[in-house]
Amino acid sequence: MGPDRCGVPRRVPSRHGAGEVRVAVVVPFRGEWSGVPRLAGCICAQTRIPEEVVFVIDGGDAGDVARFRRLLEHQTRLPRCGSNVQVLQQSWAGPAAARNRGFKATSAEIVVFLEADGEYSNNYLERISEILGSEDVGSVCPELRLADVDIETWTGRYQLAKWKGIARLTRAGRRPVLGGWAFRRRVFEIANGYDERLLVGEDRDLVERIRQQGLRIVVARRTSFRHPEPSSPLTLCAKAFSRARLGLPYYRKGRPTLLVASARALGPTVILASGAISLAALRLHSILPVAIAFVGLAVSIIALFVATLFDQEVGAAARSREGMKSAMASRTWFTVLRLMERVSAFAGLVAGTWSTRTGQESPRVGPAV
CATH class of the missing domain: 3.90.550.10 (Spore Coat Polysaccharide Biosynthesis Protein SpsA; Chain A)
Structure with missing residues (x-):
């Protein structure tokens, strides 16, 4: 018998029979x-x-x-x-x-x-x-x-x-x-x-x-x-920031280490910064930055296209032209929100570490939402 949502039990709840583990x-x-x-x-x-x-x-x-x-x-x-x-x-x-x-x-x-x-x-x-x-x-x-x-x-x-x-x-x-x-x-x-x-x-x-x-x-x-x-994107970022800042004692116990947690949070930021630097380098009229920028852009589009096709939820619908447009938009927005969440988490790690090093106690404002 499968589970049901709260408030609609599928059968009468059992009471505490003799010999049952409490x-x-x-x-x-x-x-x-x-x-x-x-x-x-x-x-x-x-x-x-x-x-x-x-x-x-x-x-x-x-x-x-x-x-x-x-x-x-x-x-x-x-x-x-x-x-x-x-x-x-x-x-x-x-x-x-x-x-x-x-x-x-x-x-x-x-x-x-x-x-x-x-x-x-x-x-x-x-x-x-x-x-x-x-x-x-x-x-x-x-x-x-x-x-x-x-x-x-x-x-x-x-x-x-x-x-x-x-x-x-x-x-x-x-x-x-x-x-x-x-x-x-x-x-x-x-x-x-x-x-x-x-x-x-x-x-x-x-x-x-x-x-x-x-x-x-x-x-x-x-x-x-x-x-x-x-x-909303704002509350999503606020939660990521709060959890990362309050999570410093957990990361310092090594599950994962603070270095690993920072790398996870910083990864998308490094990718974004690399792309921005490459685009800015276009002003130098150098062939190498142009090549890097366009290759990176092409790889990003192909990766987005492949991820959309192989996504279990949207892959079937994406095989039509209109379905692909919708799925690509969804995947793009997913990537943007993931980036925002990770950047906020990294900011929280930095804020928590700074508070610790300057001798300030982390704000004890209750559990993260």
Whole structure:
């Protein structure tokens, strides 16, 4: 039986039968008020209802706790779904610290960390309960991460294409998606939980440490995770800048190294700068710069043409003249947005490194959006 979207369960959720492994859900929260009712609906619609649900408000005050409880009581069914629901609050310390705080408040054998503004397939908790029954499995993540975007916009199409590519890598076991990791309690404790120094990349860091213990990282087939993504070029660049700047501690741990992260971000910038220099050199009336410029332009057009033809999503439609025009425009805009995102990420790395070297503490403004 396949997964369904939240709020429309395909069958009646099972209750906590005798002998079942207990499951707890931990949700760090920092201002995602509009996403809470949807996530609560997802939890209630699961085919395997968790015994414990813990929300950790990262920052805020007692007023936020009261508001959060009213939100759960009046706008969701979660308090009446059979789970023991807790709402905790801490001074702002980042998502890793919030997850660790929530973990300590649970006692279940399996602990799942969900995103406050995420949306999960209704079979996810049931699937991870089955998979984590194997002693050689250290952690589990969803098979797909889908971008919750408007596909009528160029930015939405870019996000959709980007996450489809990541989904293909996830199926191949090369790049597990982020958001919704599940762990056996003993494994999480042995790994010492999340590194609270990290504001970005804490999931990957923990999973890599678990992998180094010789345990398997498993993708739960036929499950999905949907998450809102930036809807405009400006917010896309802002997110890339923020994640790169806050991610310096993660890069310095070597996953990947700061040098590799900088190279990834700077690569498109170098290509663009090389092209600009070549074009500027045309004023010198030299044959070599002209040759470089035109060869580079020709190679770029051919690469764009080939990429469009072999794209799994647009390749078939692109074989007509009108289809090719549309597909080339789409691929060109995709390339432009990718360049903008990478340049913003590199700027974030530079800004974070500069702040560190000048003795300024990186702005602790909460987790990256």
